[in-house]
Amino acid sequence: MKVSVIGCGYLGAVHASAMADLGHEVVGVDVDQRKIDALSAALPPFFEPGLPEILASASESGKLRFSIDISAVADATVHFIAVGTPQTQGSAAADMTYVEAALDGLLPHLKPGDLVVGKSTVPVGTAQKLADVIEASGTGASLAWNPEFLREGFAVQDTLTPDRLVYGVENDSATEILDEVYADALSKGTPRIVTDFATAELVKVAANAFLATKISFINAMAEISEVVGADVTQLADAIGHDVRIGRKFLNAGIGFGGGCLPKDIRAFAARAEELGRGESVAFLKQVDAINLRRRQRVIDLALNEFGGSVVGKRIAVLGLTFKPASDDVRDSPALDVAVQLHGLGAEVVATDPQGIENARLRHPQLTYVDAASEALTGADLVLLVTEWDEYKNLSAQTTGELVQNRTIIDGRNVLDAGIWRSNDWKYIGLGRP
Numbered sequence: 130m131k132v133s134v135i136g137c138g139y140l141g142a143v144h145a146s147a148m149a150d151l152g153h154e155v156v157g158v159d160v161d162q163r164k165i166d167a168l169s170a171a172l173p174p175f176f177e178p179g180l181p182e183i184l185a186s187a188s189e190s191g192k193l194r195f196s197i198d199i200s201a202v203a204d205a206t207v208h209f210i211a212v213g214t215p216q217t218q219g220s221a222a223a224d225m226t227y228v229e230a231a232l233d234g235l236l237p238h239l240k241p242g243d244l245v246v247g248k249s250t251v252p253v254g255t256a257q258k259l260a261d262v263i264e265a266s267g268t269g270a271s272l273a274w275n276p277e278f279l280r281e282g283f284a285v286q287d288t289l290t291p292d293r294l295v296y297g298v299e300n301d302s303a304t305e306i307l308d309e310v311y312a313d314a315l316s317k318g319t320p321r322i323v324t325d326f327a328t329a330e331l332v333k334v335a336a337n338a339f340l341a342t343k344i345s346f347i348n349a350m351a352e353i354s355e356v357v358g359a360d361v362t363q364l365a366d367a368i369g370h371d372v373r374i375g376r377k378f379l380n381a382g383i384g385f386g387g388g389c390l391p392k393d394i395r396a397f398a399a400r401a402e403e404l405g406r407g408e409s410v411a412f413l414k415q416v417d418a419i420n421l422r423r424r425q426r427v428i429d430l431a432l433n434e435f436g437g438s439v440v441g442k443r444i445a446v447l448g449l450t451f452k453p454a455s456d457d458v459r460d461s462p463a464l465d466v467a468v469q470l471h472g473l474g475a476e477v478v479a480t481d482p483q484g485i486e487n488a489r490l491r492h493p494q495l496t497y498v499d500a501a502s503e504a505l506t507g508a509d510l511v512l513l514v515t516e517w518d519e520y521k522n523l524s525a526q527t528t529g530e531l532v533q534n535r536t537i538i539d540g541r542n543v544l545d546a547g548i549w550r551s552n553d554w555k556y557i558g559l560g561r562p
């Protein structure tokens with residue numbers, strides 16, 4: 130099929146490359162010349178495992194090209210909208226201006242039979258509005274809503290072999306077109322839910338709200354554990370054995386961040402309020418509040434170590450991205466804590482295998498070093514805040530030889546407390562004795 134993907138960020142660049150990998154003829158369009166230049170040279174503009182390989186092979190096969198010019202979509206019959214829907218400045222609601230601009234740019238190039246497919250995460254009710262605009266344009270094109278569930282760090286495999294496909298459609302022909310697009314995954318038995326626009330839009334925000342709630346639930350248990358001296362990691366293991374609960378997404382720590390969960394739960398709550406149903410998801414405000422308290426907890430623990438002031442203390446921050454296997458620092462708990470400690474007068478020395486460039490763009494005031502050993506040298510306190518393998522596998526003994534003072538706050542609860550303590554470290558976990 131001839132496919133266009135409008136918006137080539139973390140979602141769109143992977144989607145475009147994966148569609149081409151499956152044999153479709155794809156053009157990706159973005160307004161960011163830097164991204165288009167990189168992608169056109171088959172170089173991913175961000176770090177995502179597996180993307181370099183499929184981008185290179187699809188580009189070489191001639192199935193994949195990129196353009197800054199929206200008219201490049203004219204040949205395609207399926208047009209995915211994958212632009213950003215960030216949090217609006219000064220409000221909890223999603224900023225829909227990029228989606229609106231993408232559709233405006235697309236409209237003059239639509240032909241009868243074309244299908245516009247929404248992938249961006251949007252407030253429920255958006256698809257109907259966009260469908261009305263397309264209908265009024267008289268182009269003869271129509272709309273489907275096909276939310277995306279990929280995780281950064283696993284984006285390629287999640288796109289090629291998704292857990293499920295959700296189609297929000299108004300007619301069978303949209304379903305047939307999407308079935309053709311996703312023929313490979315469907316042939317492997319991927320479940321497919323065909324529904325209306327509103328359900329498709331809600332599935333996406335409900336999934337992210339559930340995941341965020343699960344994380345904040347375990348972090349709430351961590352808060353209680355801290356008071357009574359219980360161990361939240363054992364608690365998670367124990368309740369996780371119940372298959373109705375499950376162990377996944379029960380890792381207590383510094384909390385969730387990224388370009389999705391935080392802004393999606395806020396946008397969902399804001400949309401529910403607009404719909405007069407704010408109380409139905411009022412708990413999401415608690416989910417958000419619990420999450421943000423975990424960042425404060427790490428700051429408080431650091432302050433406690435130095436009698437209430439971190440001024441002049443050298444703090445090694447291991448990790449800047451919101452999760453490992455990504456260079457994404459959007460709403461990253463790790464970066465947030467580093468910036469706040471710097472603001473409190475600490476001498477923060479931060480490191481990350483992939484996130485330094487993005488972190489430096491946003492917060493040039495921090496000191497960044499490439500090697501963990503350099504960050505650790507002379508440290509008065511160590512914070513492990515993103516669970517990259519190389520930090521999980523740090524040796525307590527060799528790390529101890531580098532630092533000034535053997536105190537570590539394990540913001541992801543990934544180190545073996547016993548080993549660190551037996552190497553003369555003061556080990557502080559979150560919700561662990």
Ligand SMILES: NC(=O)c1ccc[n+]([C@@H]2O[C@H](COP(=O)([O-])OP(=O)(O)OC[C@H]3O[C@@H](n4cnc5c(N)ncnc54)[C@H](O)[C@@H]3O)[C@@H](O)[C@H]2O)c1
Pocket residue numbers: 135136137138139140141158159160161164211212213214215227230231234248249250251277278279280281388389
């Ligand atoms: N990142 C993820 O893991 C993920 C997963 C599922 C869903 N989503 C959703 O997908 C959407 C995109 O997220 P993202 O993380 O890829 O964001 P992103 O910021 O990485 O990418 C968005 C891209 O859209 C481009 N853009 C903006 N306006 C444009 C226009 N008018 N025409 C063409 N390009 C335009 C931007 O330049 C940018 O490259 C969001 O709604 C997000 O919630 C993201």
Ligand SMILES: O=c1ccn([C@@H]2O[C@H](COP(=O)(O)OP(=O)(O)O[C@H]3O[C@H](CO)[C@@H](O)[C@H](O)[C@H]3O)[C@@H](O)[C@H]2O)c(=O)[nH]1
Pocket residue numbers: 250277278279280281282337340344377378379380381382383384385386387388389390393451452
């Ligand atoms: O037990 C856990 C699991 C995750 N996290 C944190 O939660 C955040 C989000 O993690 P994850 O969901 O793996 O990352 P994303 O790539 O943001 O993916 C989420 O957001 C995407 C965008 O909407 C969705 O497509 C995915 O399905 C959804 O998992 C990260 O900061 C993690 O560190 C925890 O603190 N504890």
